[in-house]
Amino acid sequence: MIQLRHLHKSYQVQGKTIPALTGIDLSIEQGEIYGIIGHSGAGKSTLIRCINLLERPTSGEVIVDGVDLTKLDEGKLQEKRRAIGMIFQHFNLLSSSTVGENVAFPLKLAKRSKAEIDKKVNELLKLVGLEAHKDKYPSQLSGGQKQRVGIARALANDPKVLLCDEATSALDPQTTNSILALLLDINRKLGLTIVLITHEMHVIRSICDRVGVIDGGKIVESGNVLDVFLRPKHPTTQEFVEQVADSTELREAVEHEKASGNRTIARVTFLGEKTYQPILFQTMQETGTVFSILQGTISRMKDTPYGQLVIELEGDVAQNQKTIETLRQRGLEVEVI
Incomplete structure (x- = not known):
């Protein structure tokens, strides 16, 4: 056009x-x-x-x-x-x-x-x-x-x-x-x-x-x-x-948690119907991983629902990496911060 x-x-x-x-x-x-x-x-x-x-x-x-x-x-x-x-x-x-x-x-x-x-x-x-x-x-x-x-x-x-x-x-x-x-x-x-x-x-x-x-x-x-x-x-x-991501608060939270020990911090992105499915909770239960949410949002991009969570994984590096790979296999995008 x-x-x-x-x-x-x-x-x-x-x-x-x-x-x-x-x-x-x-x-x-x-x-x-x-x-x-x-x-x-x-x-x-x-x-x-x-x-x-x-x-x-x-x-x-x-x-x-x-x-x-x-x-x-x-x-x-x-x-x-x-x-x-x-x-x-x-x-x-x-x-x-x-x-x-x-x-x-x-x-x-x-x-x-x-x-x-x-x-x-x-x-x-x-x-x-x-x-x-x-x-x-x-x-x-x-x-x-x-x-x-x-x-x-x-x-x-x-x-x-x-x-x-x-x-x-x-x-x-x-x-x-x-x-x-x-x-x-x-x-x-x-x-x-x-x-x-x-x-x-x-x-x-x-x-x-x-x-x-x-x-x-x-x-x-x-x-x-x-x-x-x-x-x-x-x-x-x-x-x-x-402008819409509260990044200043996120940076402060990430720096605080990094200073407190050897922990993995990751951004998990959900797209479409996966936004409303308990994939994160089920995966953590199955892998026995303890996690906390530092920041999160669920919204829509025009007609597409999406969600982003910044999470902190507590545990050894190998276990955390296995959990991240499992999340990726189940269709979520995971970026280690």
Whole structure:
């Protein structure tokens, strides 16, 4: 659906060339939710704005639905942009227009008939749960409601792609979760390809299928969210994972236990239905191993349940190693810390 090939973007600042993106290669499949995560200044906003050519790349290809947008003249580019909706961090609503008028705006630009516009606006407001707010103005809405209007407006021309530029970073946690649930629902109902950028790992973990980590204008790590989240390789990725992993407390606990004697500390990862099975308890009973839990969590990565426990095994090295091998044979991932 979307392919970025050898994408470069530089800016001229006081006579100097400042690179923002360097050699981006990215492929996003039809119907998936792809997240791009990075710190401020990493290049993520520039990257997402290159997808619809709000920022024109210095070099490289931007292929959307089989067409290289960089090769189009302005008229054909405008036509292709109608298939790419976009929502923004600060909503960008027309303050002097009602909710209904905001959603109708792109339809009027596309010269649709009044009957078509009214029908589509009503359908979209129902989809985002704002039927009762059609005649209100943005100043009368909460932040979450404003973003719902932005989503409805972005869907007005039946796009194939929805770009989300920090769409939840101006919202409180509860409202963020409701907007993420709405985006996931839209993705499933409409088969829409969604690309979102964020600096919050919680957002990636909640709804994304795959993720790319951007740092210094480069994609430094990418893959399925489960793989990247549970086995982060790049230091930037590890920083983001620590946002939701209580790593400071874990390090302190590990150091304390290591100082107290010859003990084995391991991280055990459960995926899918194994998350809810008593594999750890049964194995410890069978091997006669005494253990304690230093840290643990059970959660979901989009639709997949997972669990991670950091455990301390008491006993001799040989017995602990045998227990670890048994856990691995039973389908758990075990990493000795």
